[in-house]
Amino acid sequence: MSDDNKRFLEWVEVISKGILLGGSIGAIVGWFGIIHIAKAVALGGLCGILAAVNFKQRRDDRKQQ
DSSP states (O other), X not given: OOHHHHHHHHHHHHHHHHHHHHHHHHHHHHXXXXXXXXXXXXXXXXXXXXXXXXXXXXXHHHHHO
């Protein structure tokens, strides 16, 4: 497998984990009635993506040093 394919699959994995984890936390928040469940899952998924991308960038920076 080429390097481009490996990098793409790494990004897909990171983004999917972020969506799942953030959406799960958002669903829990929605179940407690803090905000509407659909909005909580959507916001949680978005925040999960941003957090996962940030962690991947930091991990890649540490590998380069």
